[in-house]
Amino acid sequence: MGYEGASFGQITKLTGISKGSLFHAFPGGKEQMAAEVLLGIDEWFVKNIYEPLETGAPNAALAHMWTQTDKYFRSGGRVCLVGAFALDATRDHFQGTIQTYFTRWMHALTGCLMRAGADATEATAFAEQAVLSIQGGLLLARAVNDQTVFTRTLKRLAASAETLLACQNPPR
Amino acid sequence: MGYEGASFGQITKLTGISKGSLFHAFPGGKEQMAAEVLLGIDEWFVKNIYEPLETGAPNAALAHMWTQTDKYFRSGGRVCLVGAFALDATRDHFQGTIQTYFTRWMHALTGCLMRAGADATEATAFAEQAVLSIQGGLLLARAVNDQTVFTRTLKRLAASAETLLACQNPPR
DNA sequence: GTCTATACAGTGATAGAC
């Protein structure tokens, strides 16, 4: 529903928890709730995406990223909250968190590709294109009500990574 | 600000038009205002993007699309309202309009590429990837506060189209 | 056509009963 659309009325209706209880748990109100949701998202990505990319074996980490990304976004059945926040005025309330989410993902992916033998320029360009394609794929899948848009996007990206690494590590 | 964030208070503050006048012009309230904004967007895209792609000389129409897209989105300084609507519950109020915006763009682009000699499967895949990359590029540019993300995206797409058509129309 | 005045539901937030 977005930040503005997620009113207390909606939250109480869908959770069964009254406003009083919500304010007891989150004295900072809606802003705190959203911040903690974003924190939870960040923790998931650090553990399941960024750290494997940063420390794991490059090819395995890359394969892991595609499957985990597909899993997290339910094969296109779910949208990225960070991306949705980025598109309206909500961005200004959570600028640092939103920016870090994307830059860290791109940076981790770039590093992984370079450890796999890719050139720095090409790795950076691919990481940017991959992260932006994931967001665009989720958006388009929801817009046209067809999850296969997202799964096709992920497949194209994986194939494109294969090509990139094959060219940079030519067989002899 | 998104649909929910764009309250009457904001609209009157930013336009200087009172609520009474707004309801005189738009008896249907905010929903009608949004619908007419979407209609205006659609008309712009029909005239400046879809029709040139559908009827113009393929290579010129393609080049025209990149420049017009860059112009409309102010080189990444502006976000796509249709895309923003697609990501939250607003989508359900304007489903048909949102879906048509994207499907018509993809269809027009696919047709143009095929008239330029591209294979149907590759043309369809490229059109999907292009439309989704434009949305993702706008989102990421705003998220990391760097318009160059969008201009780079557009450049990569144009280059990718060149490659696609060069492969399908091999020089002899 | 524009404005002011007003209605009334819904908003985020607080206090206090249990």
Add this chain to the structure above:
DNA sequence: GTCTATCACTGTATAGAC
């Protein structure tokens, strides 16, 4: 900790003066 009651305020919407 949970709830209900209540707050001040903003939201959409309407009526009527100019």
